[in-house]
Structure formats: structure tokens, C-alpha cells
Amino acid sequence: MSAPMLEAVGVSKLFGQVRALNEVDLTLGPGVTGLLGPNGSGKSTLLKLFSGQLLPDAGQVRLLGRDPFRDAPARRAMGLCPEQDKFYEELDGYRFIEVLTRLHGFSAAESRDRAAHALARVGMATDGKKRLAAMSRGMRQRTKIAQAIAHDPPVVLLDEPLNGADPVARADLVKLVRQLGDEGRCVVVSSHVLHEVEAMTHQVVFIRFGRLRAHGDVFRLRGLLTDRPYRIRVKTPDARGLATRLLALEHVRSVTVQDEGSLELTTTALEPTARATARLAEDLGLAVSAFSSPDADLEALYRYLMEAAG
Amino acid sequence: MIPGLPAGHDARAAWIWFGFHLGRHLRRRTFWLWLVGIVGFLVLARGLAHTPARIVAQGLIIQLGPLLALFFCTGVIRQEIEDQTLTYGFSRPVGRGWLYMARVLATAAPVALLVLPGALYLGLEAGPQTAMAYGTATILAIAAYGGFFALIGQVFRWPAWFGLAFLLFWDVALGLVPGFLGKMTLSTHVRTVADLQIRLSDGPWMRFFEPPSRVASTITLLVFAAITLWLGGLLVRRREHRITR
Numbered sequence: 001m002s003a004p005m006l007e008a009v010g011v012s013k014l015f016g017q018v019r020a021l022n023e024v025d026l027t028l029g030p031g032v033t034g035l036l037g038p039n040g041s042g043k044s045t046l047l048k049l050f051s052g053q054l055l056p057d058a059g060q061v062r063l064l065g066r067d068p069f070r071d072a073p074a075r076r077a078m079g080l081c082p083e084q085d086k087f088y089e090e091l092d093g094y095r096f097i098e099v100l101t102r103l104h105g106f107s108a109a110e111s112r113d114r115a116a117h118a119l120a121r122v123g124m125a126t127d128g129k130k131r132l133a134a135m136s137r138g139m140r141q142r143t144k145i146a147q148a149i150a151h152d153p154p155v156v157l158l159d160e161p162l163n164g165a166d167p168v169a170r171a172d173l174v175k176l177v178r179q180l181g182d183e184g185r186c187v188v189v190s191s192h193v194l195h196e197v198e199a200m201t202h203q204v205v206f207i208r209f210g211r212l213r214a215h216g217d218v219f220r221l222r223g224l225l226t227d228r229p230y231r232i233r234v235k236t237p238d239a240r241g242l243a244t245r246l247l248a249l250e251h252v253r254s255v256t257v258q259d260e261g262s263l264e265l266t267t268t269a270l271e272p273t274a275r276a277t278a279r280l281a282e283d284l285g286l287a288v289s290a291f292s293s294p295d296a297d298l299e300a301l302y303r304y305l306m307e308a309a310g
Numbered sequence: 311m312i313p314g315l316p317a318g319h320d321a322r323a324a325w326i327w328f329g330f331h332l333g334r335h336l337r338r339r340t341f342w343l344w345l346v347g348i349v350g351f352l353v354l355a356r357g358l359a360h361t362p363a364r365i366v367a368q369g370l371i372i373q374l375g376p377l378l379a380l381f382f383c384t385g386v387i388r389q390e391i392e393d394q395t396l397t398y399g400f401s402r403p404v405g406r407g408w409l410y411m412a413r414v415l416a417t418a419a420p421v422a423l424l425v426l427p428g429a430l431y432l433g434l435e436a437g438p439q440t441a442m443a444y445g446t447a448t449i450l451a452i453a454a455y456g457g458f459f460a461l462i463g464q465v466f467r468w469p470a471w472f473g474l475a476f477l478l479f480w481d482v483a484l485g486l487v488p489g490f491l492g493k494m495t496l497s498t499h500v501r502t503v504a505d506l507q508i509r510l511s512d513g514p515w516m517r518f519f520e521p522p523s524r525v526a527s528t529i530t531l532l533v534f535a536a537i538t539l540w541l542g543g544l545l546v547r548r549r550e551h552r553i554t555r
Contacts, residue, residue, distance in 0.1 A: 051397075052401065055550055064312050072320075072403050072404055072405045073312065075401060075402060076312055076314075076315060076403035077313070078401070080397065080401040082394075082397045082398075084394040084397075084553065086394035088395060090334070099326070099330050100398055100399075100402065103323045103326065103327065103399070105316050105322075105323070105403070147398070
């Protein structure tokens with residue numbers, strides 16, 4: 001059986017008296033995983049442990065079954081986009097990536113090719129010729145991602161990769177991250193921007209106060225929060241008529257008619273209720289002009305998990 | 311599965327890292343300002359003040375070289391932590407000890423480039439043998455002091471002050487003491503290799519002063535440089551380097 005791509009077993013990390021991570025157990029495989037949590041929750045510490053920059057005080061961290069801190073060759077499998085916006089400023093993007101790629105054992109010519117390919121992939125084929133000091137924040141961010149993927153690593157760790165990127169660049173980077181995941185890499189993305197993480201993946205890890213609060217698919221996790229029923233808003237011409245029929249459904253807890261044209265119901269099961277609502281509307285010959293659930297997304301899940309964690 | 315690395319990868323990567331950082335140092339304005347300053351010092355000392363070449367060589371090899379090594383080498387890792395660039399090298403599949411050694415040598419090499427031409431010029435005034443002695447002493451001195459200052463740069467909070475105290479109170483002051491204590495200083499060995507020994511007087515106490523042989527001093531400086539580099543590499547390999555925002 002092959003080793004997990006990334007694994008933390010009972011990992012704790014202390015900074016003085018502060019426990020940055022507390023007995024974290026986590027296994028990650030191919031695909032994109034969003035690493036979420038408020039500032040100071042331990043996200044960056046976890047990424048630094050996975051990238052071999054820090055040593056755990058307790059437990060073990062494994063990168064494809066090997067110790068990324070002590071086993072230098074193991075870091076061949078990993079590409080890291082660090083959080084800080086710092087570079088060897090006097091270099092241009094191509095030279096910066098070429099030098100770093102050579103440290104992976106590639107020849108100068110191959111490193112140059114890889115640098116060019118990686119920069120093209122992040123949309124920096126032309127701007128990569130600029131000196132890093134002269135690049136905009138978004139260009140620097142993209143260059144930082146390019147240096148993380150130039151050596152074609154199976155594990156990519158991206159710490160706040162969308163910081164400073166303009167909306168167009170953000171959309172491109174979201175697409176790139178998804179592609180990296182689709183290629184079978186294990187991509188871990190730490191971010192505060194929930195809707196962008198949601199656009200990249202439905203696999204998430206929530207950390208708060210150094211503890212792993214939840215890990216898995218957003219919708220499955222949301223379904224586990226049974227004390228937080230889903231709200232569903234429906235716009236239909238005869239809201240009152242539909243509301244009467246909805247109350248009889250198994251999972252529906254309450255229905256509120258907001259005006260003649262819309263209603264809001266709460267249910268413990270989103271999908272069965274959604275299907276039943278559509279069926280009822282069809283039976284009644286009602287057109288449904290809008291159907292939405294404001295708390296079935298990542299943002300709602302994040303809010304609920306953070307509230308639950310205190 | 312993790313892709314393999316070619317044989318001798320660490321050494322090759324260290325060589326690349328050395329070249330990269332050497333290039334960065336040589337492009338810095340500080341390097342060129344020091345070069346201008348040293349040329350100015352030589353013109354002033356030899357051309358205008360007509361100070362004997364032997365005295366100027368002492369100033370250059372025994373005093374200025376170690377002082378430059380102190381200023382350049384104590385911040386080898388610290389500077390990268392402050393610049394927050396350390397992550398780029400240390401997240402690569404290269405032994406961190408190798409990267410450290412490459413970094414120290416890339417920092418010490420510009421110091422050698424600053425001091426060596428002047429030392430060779432002063433030595434050539436006396437002949438090729440003296441030039442050879444000055445050149446060898448310069449390289450060994452910068453390797454030994456550079457390795458030592460890079461090491462204390464990792465150990466002490468205020469390495470520049472510690473290094474200055476070491477230079478002034480241990481190395482220079484104790485280097486003037488004849489006998490065993492004098493041999494405990496780097497400056498004594500550098501002086502021996504360069505043939506720039508001091509004779510304070512010809513008094514009877516000088517019979518206690520037995521200068522080390524040139525071979526012994528050469529080996530001492532080489533071993534000292536190697537040990538300090540190795541120890542520094544060991545520290546870097548085992549230690550976490552925290553980059554904070």
C-alpha cells in the first residue's frame with residue numbers, strides 16, 4: 001500500500017507557551033484541500049510542518065511517507081508557495097525560478113525550460129522578464145506559485161496564494177489550482193477568502209485554536225451539523241399553498257410565508273427536501289422562480305463550525 | 311513515490327547556491343564601496359605616507375580582513391531570516407548544511423576578493439615568495455575568521471559585538487602574548503603563514519616565545535575553518551528557522 005501524500009499523526013507544535021497546533025491527525029491524498037481557519041489558528045504552522053521548515057514537538061509529519069525536515073531528498077516531492085511577499089528582488093522572474101529549480105537537480109537548460117513553462121502556466125510569460133522588485137503584488141504572487149510548481153512536484157503547498165492578486169488573476173489562479181488537483185497532485189491551499197476556496201474545492205480542513213475541527217467534503221460536513229437545519233428560500237406565485245404541503249414533509253421543521261410570492265422553510269435534510277419541493281410545485285402547477293439555500297455553502301459551514309468551536 | 315536525485319546532488323546544488331549568492335554579493339554597492347576604500351587606503355599608505363609594505367600588509371591581512379569577515383559573515387543566515395527569503399532555499403531537496411556552507415563561502419569570497427589583490431600587490435614589492443605567503447595567509451585567514459563568525463552569528467544574539475570583542479580582546483591582545491596563549495589565537499597563525507610575526511622586544515622573556523611552524527599554522531587555520539563550517543552546518547541542519555511576519 002502506498003503512503004499518504006501528506007500525513008500528520010498526533011502533531012503538536014508549541015511556540016513558547018503558545019500551543020500553535022494541538023494533537024492534529026490528518027491524512028491528505030490527491031486533489032485540492034482548502035485549509036481554513038481564523039488568523040492564528042495554526043494553518044501556516046501546519047503548512048510549515050508539512051514543508052519541513054518546522055519540527056513537531058509531538059507526533060509525526062510525513063511527506064509521501066518520509067520526514068520532510070530531516071530527509072532532504074523527500075522535499076523533492078514538494079513545492080511551497082510561502083505566505084510572505086519576499087524575493088531576491090534584483091532578479092527577474094525567469095532567473096529566480098531557474099536558480100531555485102536547479103536546486104532540484106535539473107540542468108541549467110532544463111531549469112530554464114521549466115521556469116518558462118511554469119511562468120506561462122501562471123500567465124507570466126511576458127511579465128516574468130521584469131525584475132521582481134518592479135512587479136506588481138499580483139505578478140509577484142503568480143511568480144511565487146510558478147516557483148512552487150516548476151519542478152513538477154506531486155505535493156503543492158500554497159499559503160494564501162491569492163493575496164494581492166487582482167480579480168482576473170484570482171480567477172486564473174483558482175482555475176490553475178483546480179487543474180493542479182485534477183492532475184492528481186495533493187494541493188493544500190490556505191486562504192481566508194472562502195468563496196475562492198469553494199471555487200477550488202469542496203474538500204476542506206478547519207482549524208481553530210490549533211485543533212482540527214473538521215475535515216472532509218463541505219456538503220457532507222454541513223449535513224453532519226444536525227443542530228443547524230438548512231434554510232431554503234423559494235419564490236413561487238402561490239407561496240401559501242406550497243407552504244401547507246411542505247409542512248407535511250418528513251424533514252421540514254418549519255415554513256414561514258414571507259409574502260405571497262416567497263417562503264422560507266427549515267429542514268434537516270437539504271437534498272430530499274429540495275427534490276420534494278420541486279415535485280410538490282410541479283404537482284400544484286406552480287412555477288418556481290428562485291430556489292436557494294443561504295446556509296448550505298462553505299461560508300455558512302465555516303461560521304457554524306467557528307461558533308461551535310467557541 | 312518521490313523522484314530520485316542525481317548522485318552528488320548536494321555538492322552540485324551547493325555549488326549553484328554559492329555561485330548565485332556570490333553574484334548577488336558582487337552586485338551590491340557595499341562591495342564596490344569597500345573596494346574603493348581599500349584602494350584609497352593603499353594609495354594613502356604606500357603612495358603618500360610611504361608606510362613600509364610590511365606594516366600596510368599587517369593592517370590589510372591581520373586587521374582589515376578579519377574585520378570585514380566579521381561584518382559580512384555574522385549575518386549569513388540571520389540576513390535571510392530578516393529578508394524572509396530563507397524558505398526558498400530551505401524548502402528544496404538539498405541538505406541545509408550544504409546550503410549553509412555555500413552561503414558562508416559565497417559571503418567570505420567577496421572579502422577575499424577585496425583583500426587579496428592588495429595583499430598580493432604588497433607582497434610582490436618584496437618578491438613572489440612574499441606575495442605567495444601574503445596570498446595564502448589572506449585566504450586562510452578569511453576562511454577561518456569567516457567560518458567562525460558565521461558560526462557565532464547563529465549562536466549569539468548580538469554576534470557583531472561578540473565578534474568585535476573576540477577580535478580586539480582575544481585575538482589581537484592575546485596574539486601579542488608570547489608562548490602558549492599566543493598560539494591560541496588565529497592572528498598568530500595568520501602572522502606565521504604571512505611571515506608577519508611581531509617581535510615586541512628582544513628581551514630575555516622572548517625565549518618563551520616559540521612561534522609555530524608555517525605548516526602547523528596552515529593546518530591549524532584549515533582545520534579551524536573546516537570545523538567551524540561543519541559545526542555551523544550541523545546547527546543549521548538541526549535547528550528550526552522561524553520566519554515571522
